[in-house]
Amino acid sequence: MPTLSASLPPFPAWRPAQAGLLALLLTLTGQTSQAQAQAQTPRGSAGKTPVAAPAATFTYDHHEAAMAFADDLAQRRGLDPAWVRAQIGAAQRLPGAIRLVQPAPGGTPKNWAAYRARFIEPVRLRAGQAFWLAHRETLARAEQTYGVPASLIVGVIGVESLYGQHTGTFRVIDALTTLAFDFPPQHPRAAARTEFFRSELEQFLSLTQRTGMDPQALLGSYAGAMGWPQFMPSSWARYAIDFDGDGRIDLFNSPADVIGSVAHYFQAFGWQPGLPTHYPVRFDDSRLDLSTLLAPDILPSFSLDSFAAKGALVDVGAARHTGKLALVELENGQAPRSYVAGTENFYVVTRYNWSSYYALAVIELGQAIEASLPPP
Template sequence: MTDLPRPSNRFPARRFALQALTAGAAAIALPTLAAPRKDEELPPYGEREDVMRFADEAAQRQGLDPAWTREALARARFVPAVTRLIMPPPAGTAKNWAAYRARFVEPLRIRAGLTFWAENERWLSLAEERWGVPAAIVVGIVGVETIYGRNTGGFRVLDALATLSFDFPSGRRDRTPFFRSELEAFLRYCRQENLDPTEPLGSYAGAMGMPQFMPSSLLRYGIDFDEDGHIDLQRNPADVIGSVAHYLAQFGWERDAPTHFGVAAPVEVRDRALLLVPDILPSFAAAEFAERGARLDEAGRAWDGKLALIELANGDAAPVYFAGTGNFYAITRYNWSSYYAMAVIELGEAIRRQRR
């Protein structure tokens, strides 16, 4: 799920959602933190009345011990780097599919992916059997997200979420409510798993573990796939694989269906523009593609589901086009980007080919 928040990736809980925590549960002792370095400028939140008020309200909503919640948030620190990294890229930044692809479909990730697949073939097979999500897609996601756990982020999740909850920067649409809900989910997860909230590390946006789940997604879609009593997306590949496959299944993954087909985009600008209006949402039948002058490959012409015309800009070169299915759309629910989804697909396929 990369570093940017995904506004609509966080839907109401499904049947695998974790139970609310009870207020009477024993509190987790939090260790004393070393004083921050002077150049880090990390003032504590414990002296702010608005933060302590939020702690009490969050504790009531989530069934947490108020004293534990206050103590946890008192140890959160403001991180200036988080407020810089959350800002959008400069206006006018050109998209380039070839450059984007080269970042992810490359030798390091392919080698690491081969090892990850070989070491976890059993779990990948079980996940595909249960949810219908191919191993290559799961492997592609974990590879694009963190290179199989090598780059999971170096920010304390507590600090990142507190910074974005209480000091969200001006200059972009305010996402304070989103990050406050994620902060609550994070505290709930820590209480459920008996974790010290100051220990988990993640991205500047608060995403955690090998698959970079935001805390609410971890609660809603995380799976204890090896049934050891814990959901661990940081060190347990079984749980990572099960959680990624379960997530995609909950967002409509269709067993044995392709992700995309080849297509030549319409020559007429108006026809091409009309097909691009729904963006990545599959909205047209193959016959409607043909009516607008889009030439699908043979498999695409035979497809009886809806399709989306996907355009990947290539800088100064011609764009790349293909027809995305519902399964392509399901991958974009993990990260709202057609570039991301295609990188996942192509990395997974590159690794699968080398396994032969």
């Protein structure tokens, strides 16, 4: 997925690629809303009527900037201008999406334990076990092809959409158009994110025109993420693959395409086969330099020796680790914070969603599901 900045953003990182973002923001800050319930309502394949359709308060057919964008997009992409205008013009403004992209209120402690409990729980574990058993051969093929563990693939799909049960009820065209032309101006990064959503809208219309999908029928998250893996349009265009060999890519109905696409995504971002994602870490208080260790955030920046010199000691299992490490800090509300030593592969997982909380949740969910499987 494209990022909005070359540098790591402060936590909670904003990443509209996945439905898991909504759970992240609302769980960590203690917020609940009707929009959350709508976004988490089960739905089936693409093209079905939204469970909770937004009220038609405004459409973009007379929005000057939107129509100018449509004409420019059509010219640059070689699309029919009338068709592009019709698609964008029929989009409805979503007040809920505008509200949900606002920064979370400050001052509320983040809570790793609460976030983890949302995903490492019986319903998701049972669903993940059933998914793994049903698609064992496809998962093994994806792991062999791309080097990405089946547990990580299963963990991501489980967190993102509960194996296709929660993929969003917002029309993607509505979400993307709303955030492309009505992103809240008071947001500290409004200009960059407006451009991001305009780019995603362009990718979406190009994708649907190229594949024959109906842009008015596809449903997704409030930010325009689609399918079981909750790919934004640009990620669909760049990383989604036809893994079932039927000649088309379908992230709404083909578990094989979903599995292959998630694995391909991680490979594209530099996954290193055989490298752990993280190690346990303990502190030597006599030489602990916590501020220096945390300064790079989750970007691996320290060798094993320099890590130890600053008071962070990794589990003996990491003795052969030769790459860089990052000290990953996880808040637990008012309780003591948790820490792990993240590797380059941990950082790769965060490219799916810019959050160490998210990364550790998908890793631990996948591992828990794998541990629960009966012998083959």
